[in-house]
Amino acid sequence: MFEQTFKNIDDILRKDAGCSSELDYVEQTSWVLFLKYLDDFENDRRTSADLKFKTYTSIISSEFQWNTWAMPKDNEGRFDHHKALTGDDLKDFVDHKLFPYLKKFKHDADSADTIEYKIGEIFNELKNKIQSGYNLREVINRIDELRFRTHAEKHEMSHLYEAKIKNMGNAGRNGGEYYTPRPLIKSIVKVVAPKIGDKIYDGAAGSAGFLCEAFEYLRTSKSLSTSETEILQKKTFYGKEKKSLAYIIGIMNMILHGVEAPNIVHTNTLAENLSDIQEKDRYDVVLANPPFGGKERAEVQQNFPIKTGETASLFLQHFIKILKAGGKAGVIIKNTFLSNGGAGSADARLRQLLLENCNLHTVLDLPGGTFTGAGVKTVVLFFEKGELTQKIWFYQLNLNRNLGKTNPLNENDLADFIELQRTFADSENSWTVNVKDIDQNTFDLSAKNPNKKNETALRDPKEILSAMKALDEESARILDSISELV
Known part of the structure; x- marks a missing residue:
C-alpha cells in the first residue's frame, strides 16, 4: 500500500508546474511527509x-497541527471536507502562515540536537514549490494514508524513501551525488565494525546513507538496554552537509530509520580550519563518500596544510584530523588518488600524510559503473589513526558482468571481499603490499594486481563506449562547476 501511495504522489507532482524533476518530487514529498x-x-x-x-x-x-489544517475531523472522527483548506486558500496558508511559523523554531529551540531545532532548520532551507493548491490537497490526502506508529511501518517507509533517493540518483546530472549504493555502504560498515558508544561521523553526509546503515548495524547487533538505545538516539551519529536539499533528505532519511532528532548540521565542512579542531571535536569512526570532481576556491584551501583544489582530497585531510587516536575510517575516493602526482605534489604529500599518521590496512578497488551515472572508478580506503602503515591489503572487485542501472552492485558481489578481509588473505583478487617497497618519493599506491589472470583481456566495445559517454558527462559537470565559480 505504501509503495502505491508514493507512486500516486509522484504522479500528482508531475502535473504541477512547480515541480520539474525527480529532485523536486523528493524534496516536496519530504516536507509534507515530515x-x-x-x-x-x-x-x-x-x-x-x-x-x-x-x-x-x-x-x-x-492552529498548525496536522489535524487542524491538513486533515481536520468532524465530531465522528471523519475527514471534514467543509473545514479542510484547498486551492488558493490552502496554498496561501502554507506559504504565508505555516512555513513562517515553522521557521521560527530554529531560533527558539534550546539546542541544535532537539526536534524543535530540526523543524526550524528544515523549513528555513526549503519552500513549497507545489503551485496548485488542489495538487497540494491531493498530496496531503495521500500522505495522510501513511503511518509511522509501529517499527514495521517505519521500516517499510524507510525502504521506500531510500528507493526514492535511488531514483533521484539515477535521474541524471545532479542526483548522483545524493546516492551511494547501499550494498557498498553496508559492506564498509561491516568492515569498520563500529560499536555502541562510538561517535560516528560523516562530514559529507548527503542523504545520510552511511549514518542510517551504521544505525541499523548497531541497532540489530545485540539486544539493547534502555541506556544503549538512548546513546544510539542522541550521542552516536553526527554529520555535516553543505547543500540544502541533501540536508533535508538526510534528516528525513534518518528519522524514517528511527533516529528522532538527527545530529546533522547544515554547513560547509571545508570552511572549518583544520588547526581549530580540538580533541573534544574528534570522533571514533568516520564513514564517508566525499564529493569528487569538485574544485574548491583559494580561500577554502587556506584551511588545509596541503593545499589542493580537489574537494575529495581536502575532505580526506579533514577526516584524518578529526579522527581520535585509534579511530577507524572507511572513505570512498577516486582511484586516481592512489597514483596521481609526482614527488612533492599535493596528492603525493597527502598519501604520505595518510601512511605516516594512519594504518591504511585495506584498499578496496571497485569496478567502473559502481556509481550509476558516474564514469569514474573509485576505491575505498580503510584506515586507523595513530599507527604507521606497514602493509596494505588490496582487494580488486572483479565481476563477470557490467554494472549499471539495471544491473547494480549487490551484497553478494562483496561477500568474498568481506570474508578475505578478516584475515587479509591472498587470492586471485587480493594481495598485500609492503610500504617499504613503494616509491618513497611519490608514495604511488597503484592497485596493480599481481595475481589476476587474463589481465589484458579486451573489453567489450559497448563497455568502452559507455565509459566514454560517462567520462564526457563527468567532464561537462566539472566544466559547469568551474563556470559557476568564475
Whole structure:
C-alpha cells in the first residue's frame, strides 16, 4: 500500500508546474511527509504521557497541527471536507502562515540536537514549490494514508524513501551525488565494525546513507538496554552537509530509520580550519563518500596544510584530523588518488600524510559503473589513526558482468571481499603490499594486481563506449562547476 501511495504522489507532482524533476518530487514529498511524521510522533508522546498520568505539551501549537489544517475531523472522527483548506486558500496558508511559523523554531529551540531545532532548520532551507493548491490537497490526502506508529511501518517507509533517493540518483546530472549504493555502504560498515558508544561521523553526509546503515548495524547487533538505545538516539551519529536539499533528505532519511532528532548540521565542512579542531571535536569512526570532481576556491584551501583544489582530497585531510587516536575510517575516493602526482605534489604529500599518521590496512578497488551515472572508478580506503602503515591489503572487485542501472552492485558481489578481509588473505583478487617497497618519493599506491589472470583481456566495445559517454558527462559537470565559480 505504501509503495502505491508514493507512486500516486509522484504522479500528482508531475502535473504541477512547480515541480520539474525527480529532485523536486523528493524534496516536496519530504516536507509534507515530515509534518505527517511529526503528527504521529506527537500522538505517540501524548499517549505515553497519558499512560503515566502526565500532561503532554505539544511542540506544534493547535492552529498548525496536522489535524487542524491538513486533515481536520468532524465530531465522528471523519475527514471534514467543509473545514479542510484547498486551492488558493490552502496554498496561501502554507506559504504565508505555516512555513513562517515553522521557521521560527530554529531560533527558539534550546539546542541544535532537539526536534524543535530540526523543524526550524528544515523549513528555513526549503519552500513549497507545489503551485496548485488542489495538487497540494491531493498530496496531503495521500500522505495522510501513511503511518509511522509501529517499527514495521517505519521500516517499510524507510525502504521506500531510500528507493526514492535511488531514483533521484539515477535521474541524471545532479542526483548522483545524493546516492551511494547501499550494498557498498553496508559492506564498509561491516568492515569498520563500529560499536555502541562510538561517535560516528560523516562530514559529507548527503542523504545520510552511511549514518542510517551504521544505525541499523548497531541497532540489530545485540539486544539493547534502555541506556544503549538512548546513546544510539542522541550521542552516536553526527554529520555535516553543505547543500540544502541533501540536508533535508538526510534528516528525513534518518528519522524514517528511527533516529528522532538527527545530529546533522547544515554547513560547509571545508570552511572549518583544520588547526581549530580540538580533541573534544574528534570522533571514533568516520564513514564517508566525499564529493569528487569538485574544485574548491583559494580561500577554502587556506584551511588545509596541503593545499589542493580537489574537494575529495581536502575532505580526506579533514577526516584524518578529526579522527581520535585509534579511530577507524572507511572513505570512498577516486582511484586516481592512489597514483596521481609526482614527488612533492599535493596528492603525493597527502598519501604520505595518510601512511605516516594512519594504518591504511585495506584498499578496496571497485569496478567502473559502481556509481550509476558516474564514469569514474573509485576505491575505498580503510584506515586507523595513530599507527604507521606497514602493509596494505588490496582487494580488486572483479565481476563477470557490467554494472549499471539495471544491473547494480549487490551484497553478494562483496561477500568474498568481506570474508578475505578478516584475515587479509591472498587470492586471485587480493594481495598485500609492503610500504617499504613503494616509491618513497611519490608514495604511488597503484592497485596493480599481481595475481589476476587474463589481465589484458579486451573489453567489450559497448563497455568502452559507455565509459566514454560517462567520462564526457563527468567532464561537462566539472566544466559547469568551474563556470559557476568564475
